[in-house]
Amino acid sequence: MSDLDPGTRDRSGVSGLAQDKVVLVTGAAGGIGRAAALQFAAQGAAHVVVADIDAEGALATAAAIMEASQEPAGASAVAVDVTDEAAVISMVDGIVDDHGRLDIAFNNAGIADQMSEFHHLDKARWDRMIAVNLSSVFLCMKHELRHMAEQGGGAIVNTSSGAGVVAAPGQPHYTAAKHGVVGLTKAAAQEYARRGIRVNAVLPGSTDTPMIRRFIGDNAEIAKMIAATNIGGRMLTPDEVAETAVWLASDAASMVNGQSLIVDGGGLVR
Numbered sequence: 001m002s003d004l005d006p007g008t009r010d011r012s013g014v015s016g017l018a019q020d021k022v023v024l025v026t027g028a029a030g031g032i033g034r035a036a037a038l039q040f041a042a043q044g045a046a047h048v049v050v051a052d053i054d055a056e057g058a059l060a061t062a063a064a065i066m067e068a069s070q071e072p073a074g075a076s077a078v079a080v081d082v083t084d085e086a087a088v089i090s091m092v093d094g095i096v097d098d099h100g101r102l103d104i105a106f107n108n109a110g111i112a113d114q115m116s117e118f119h120h121l122d123k124a125r126w127d128r129m130i131a132v133n134l135s136s137v138f139l140c141m142k143h144e145l146r147h148m149a150e151q152g153g154g155a156i157v158n159t160s161s162g163a164g165v166v167a168a169p170g171q172p173h174y175t176a177a178k179h180g181v182v183g184l185t186k187a188a189a190q191e192y193a194r195r196g197i198r199v200n201a202v203l204p205g206s207t208d209t210p211m212i213r214r215f216i217g218d219n220a221e222i223a224k225m226i227a228a229t230n231i232g233g234r235m236l237t238p239d240e241v242a243e244t245a246v247w248l249a250s251d252a253a254s255m256v257n258g259q260s261l262i263v264d265g266g267g268l269v270r
Contacts, residue, residue, distance in 0.1 A: 016044025017250035022099045024049045024092070026082055026140060027109030029057025031209030032159065034064070035242035036106055037075075041065040043246060045104075047074030049095050052109070055079035082109045082136035092143040101151050104249045105144045107137050108159040112211050115170030126173045133177035134184075141188055145197065153196030155249045158185050160201045160260060162268050178203075182260045189258030198257040200248045205264025208235040236263065 023040045027033040029052035038061070041048050048065055052058040058077035065075035080091045095102050110133045113125060137158050148154030163171065164178035182201055189199040244263045247253055262268050 016042075017246055017252055018104065019044035020046045021103040022047050022049075022095065022101055023104040023106070023249075024051060024095060024102060024144070025106045025108060026051045026080075026136075027159070028052050028061050029054040030061075031211055032204065032238045032241045032245070033106070033108040034061045035238035036108065036245050037061050038065055038068060039239070039242050039246045040104070040106075040249075041069060041075060043250070045074070047076070047099055049076055049078055049091075051078045051080050051082070051091060053079065053081050082107075082140055083131045085139050088136075088139045089143055092140070092147060096147050102144060102147050103154055105140065105154070105156045106159075106245055106249065107140045107144075107156065108245075109136055110159060110211070113171070113174060116172075117170065118172050121172060129173040129177050130180075133174065134180040137181050138184055141184065141199070145188060145192060148197045149192065149195050154198075156188070156197070156199045157245045157248045158199070158201045159245070160185070160203045162203055162205050162262060162264055164201070164203050164260060165262065166268060185260065186258050193257055198253070200253070200256060200258065201260045202241060202245045202248060203260055203262040203264075204236060204241040205262070205267050206235045209238055236265070 018040045021040070023045045025033050025037040025040065025048065028037045028050040033052070037048050037050050050058045050061045050065070055077070058079060062075040062077040078091050078094070080087045082088055092102065111129065113129055116125070141156060141158070144154070144156055158181050160181040161168070161174070161178040163175045164182040167175045182203075185199050185201040192199065241263050244261060248256060248261065
């Protein structure tokens with residue numbers, strides 16, 4: 001084998017999937033984002049920036065990282081509205097100013113909405129869904145890519161959904177936004193691959209998060225219907241999705257780029 005052959009690489013020094021990386025996680029006050037922030041830290045990240053519009057929740061996640069770490073861990077919380085470009089610029093530029101680089105970004109912030117027939121969907125609800133679940137991903141990627149291109153590499157993971165490949169019943173705006181995230185992921189992956197930047201998406205099935213619990217409310221029938229969409233008849237845990245996101249962002253997935261990875265136990269096989 002040549003020195004460039006992957007089979008000859010010395011991997012003895014690899015101790016964590018995020019070893020020494022500077023990481024940004026949006027939507028990290030709870031659910032998948034919080035689980036991912038904790039896992040990035042557990043996998044050796046040098047610093048995890050926990051971002052969310054919920055300032056108190058973001059601080060709680062950062063505190064949980066510090067408490068869970070066997071060694072002093074770097075974690076900080078940022079309160080940010082990811083639909084506001086000026087706020088996104090301040091967040092991303094601030095990370096680079098403070099830490100010298102941004103190695104990994106997990107663009108996970110998002111919202112859910114109640115079901116609605118297409119012809120009853122209010123435009124204000126459409127606009128809000130597109131702003132939070134699609135435009136915010138574009139804004140974060142735009143400024144993450146700017147810095148990653150300058151530093152010569154990086155990895156981005158975006159949260160889409162099973163609704164990014166099949167329509168979610170009664171959710172035309174959610175379906176459109178999550179399909180859009182898949183498209184943005186492919187476009188960026190294609191454009192920036194030769195600059196050492198990988199961009200992938202994780203597409204969770206129904207996951208037991210505070211967001212989906214608010215959506216379900218006290219409706220047992222909706223809860224049963226949602227759980228039935230996953231293999232095994234249960235919702236995923238946030239950790240099960242976070243594990244995939246952390247792997248996609250790691251060097252262990254060094255040749256995975258532009259992919260939309262469904263995490264649902266095989267409910268959507270395509």
